[in-house]
Amino acid sequence: MIPEISFVLDGSIVTIDFTKPSSRGPTTTVLNYLRSLPGHKGVKEGCAEGDCGACTVVLGELVGNKSIRYKSADSCLLFLPMIHGRQLITVENLKDPSGELHPVQSAMVESSGSQCGFCTPGIVMSLFSLYKSTDHPTRLQIDDALTGNLCRCTGYKPIIEAAAHACVHKGLDHLSRDYSRIVGLLKSIPQAPIHIKTKLQSYFKPTSLSAVFSHRRQHPDAVIVSGATDVALRVTKKHELIPEIIDLSDIAELKAITNTATTLTIGAGVTLTEAMPRIEHDFPALYKMLSVFGSQQIRNLATFGGNLGSASPIGDALPVLMAYGAKVVLKRPNGKRDVSLDDYFLGYRKTARAANELITAIVIPKLKNGAAVRSYKISKRKDLDISTLSGGFRLDAKNSGTVKNIVLAYGGMAERTKRATTAEQFLVGKQWNRQTVERAMPLIDKDFTPISDARAGAEFRKVAARNLLLKFWTDTVMNE
Ligand SMILES: Cc1cc2nc3c(=O)[nH]c(=O)nc-3n(C[C@H](O)[C@H](O)[C@H](O)COP(=O)(O)OP(=O)(O)OC[C@H]3O[C@@H](n4cnc5c(N)ncnc54)[C@H](O)[C@@H]3O)c2cc1C
Numbered sequence: 422m423i424p425e426i427s428f429v430l431d432g433s434i435v436t437i438d439f440t441k442p443s444s445r446g447p448t449t450t451v452l453n454y455l456r457s458l459p460g461h462k463g464v465k466e467g468c469a470e471g472d473c474g475a476c477t478v479v480l481g482e483l484v485g486n487k488s489i490r491y492k493s494a495d496s497c498l499l500f501l502p503m504i505h506g507r508q509l510i511t512v513e514n515l516k517d518p519s520g521e522l523h524p525v526q527s528a529m530v531e532s533s534g535s536q537c538g539f540c541t542p543g544i545v546m547s548l549f550s551l552y553k554s555t556d557h558p559t560r561l562q563i564d565d566a567l568t569g570n571l572c573r574c575t576g577y578k579p580i581i582e583a584a585a586h587a588c589v590h591k592g593l594d595h596l597s598r599d600y601s602r603i604v605g606l607l608k609s610i611p612q613a614p615i616h617i618k619t620k621l622q623s624y625f626k627p628t629s630l631s632a633v634f635s636h637r638r639q640h641p642d643a644v645i646v647s648g649a650t651d652v653a654l655r656v657t658k659k660h661e662l663i664p665e666i667i668d669l670s671d672i673a674e675l676k677a678i679t680n681t682a683t684t685l686t687i688g689a690g691v692t693l694t695e696a697m698p699r700i701e702h703d704f705p706a707l708y709k710m711l712s713v714f715g716s717q718q719i720r721n722l723a724t725f726g727g728n729l730g731s732a733s734p735i736g737d738a739l740p741v742l743m744a745y746g747a748k749v750v751l752k753r754p755n756g757k758r759d760v761s762l763d764d765y766f767l768g769y770r771k772t773a774r775a776a777n778e779l780i781t782a783i784v785i786p787k788l789k790n791g792a793a794v795r796s797y798k799i800s801k802r803k804d805l806d807i808s809t810l811s812g813g814f815r816l817d818a819k820n821s822g823t824v825k826n827i828v829l830a831y832g833g834m835a836e837r838t839k840r841a842t843t844a845e846q847f848l849v850g851k852q853w854n855r856q857t858v859e860r861a862m863p864l865i866d867k868d869f870t871p872i873s874d875a876r877a878g879a880e881f882r883k884v885a886a887r888n889l890l891l892k893f894w895t896d897t898v899m900n901e
């Protein structure tokens with residue numbers, strides 16, 4: 422195990438040896454690291470919780486030893502060991518060495534895309550990530566690339582114009598000229614297991630599941646992290662010093678996606694961004710939910726393992742996964758079991774996962790003929806917002822129009838993701854028509870006592886939950 426991390430910054434390999442005295446520890450965020458360097462003050466801290474995008478950087482990751490994939494990320498949510506083996510690109514790296522601005526920077530100047538300028542470096546980095554990944558982006562792709570960046574004064578029209586003007590060069594820029602050399606540098610960084618030990622902290626970044634189980638045996642209280650989009654807030658907002666961490670982000674076994682005729686199995690460490698193109702065709706309701714999940718910066722880090730691991734009552738992937746009849750794969754050192762999502766959630770952030778088990782994958786069965794699944798998220802804003810409530814619904818109907826089976830799974834209505842079983846039981850065997858659905862709607866109240874909080878009152882939640890069932894009926898009928 423190596424006690425240090427290496428990554429590429431400013432065109433060279435940088436190594437941080439945590440055994441040497443310094444103020445940096447393994448949970449120092451990349452944002453704080455960059456801001457401690459004289460040449461990287463362009464990265465800004467706005468919220469330190471992934472909401473504003475002022476800290477956006479781009480990470481370059483080797484794909485198949487030959488090419489680099491660029492993805493935007495909120496540096497306030499990245500612990501330093503998470504960038505081991507990657508290229509870290511900041512706004513300072515975008516200018517051509519000859520002094521010429523990058524095409525996305527020039528377009529921002531030409532379209533007057535900046536006023537006070539606080540958000541601008543983050544916005545430029547999101548546009549750079551779009552520039553490298555998409556030629557001639559659609560308006561939808563531009564909006565999606567900018568969802569994680571807040572601008573309070575300029576307004577988005579000129580920024581969107583800048584994106585449309587700039588992203589037409591097939592991703593070619595001065596970084597492309599240095600591409601092969603950077604690939605060589607990234608390949609030269611050893612992908613060995615890491616153990617960083619400081620006076621106060623121990624951070625393990627193993628490369629195999631067997632090593633994870635061995636660390637867990639020796640450090641049962643260690644906090645597991647995958648994308649850290651939940652866990653990082655304990656450090657940045659609660660100022661916790663987490664003594665022991667096991668980071669799963671470099672475990673190849675957790676990153677596999679397996680597609681068969683009947684199921685799709687997604688590794689717990691697959692990011693939502695990586696999963697989206699693989700689910701779009703067979704699981705459109707899950708895809709729809711993920712497209713309003715956080716922002717690109719969040720989805721580039723967040724994993725299914727993390728969403729299931731935090732088991733939040735407003736975890737957005739959970740109701741729709743329940744509607745698809747998904748199972749969680751739980752592995753322990755000497756075995757594994759598949760647990761249906763119906764049996765997985767036990768209470769507030771309480772699950773059936775035993776202390777020695779890890780989530781290793783989620784298995785989603787493909788729909789049989791005649792089944793319909795839909796997902797709904799109700800939040801104050803469409804994008805980058807926490808659900809007030811959400812729904813994942815499934816209907817299996819007979820040819821006669823009779824309900825054979827129905828799943829009405831809700832988030833934000835109870836202490837856990839939960840099904841409206843009374844309404845479901847009422848609907849089974851009945852005709853799927855408006856009259857029956859209207860009779861089922863009040864029955865949803867029987868299974869939930871929602872709370873009032875800053876997002877909505879209990880009564881709003883009840884009414885919205887009932888109306889979502891009506892919307893589901895309308896959607897299934899409209900699509901027939
Ligand atoms: C700005 C912002 C926006 C967000 N928007 C949304 C949203 O729209 N919808 C939504 O549902 N959530 C949202 N989240 C919450 C978060 O992104 C998700 O819950 C995400 O799926 C967590 O994944 P992660 O890999 O980052 O988890 P981590 O932070 O790494 O881990 C989360 C929890 O899961 C546990 N865990 C992780 N992997 C495993 C594993 N393999 N086995 C067992 N336990 C494990 C960890 O110990 C931890 O308790 C948002 C967060 C932020 C900061």
Ligand code: FES
Pocket residue numbers: 465466467468469470471472473474475476477495496497498
């Ligand atoms: S500082 Fe706001 S997203 Fe990182």
Ligand code: FES
Pocket residue numbers: 534535536537538539540541571572573574575
């Ligand atoms: S230019 Fe001021 S916040 Fe965007």
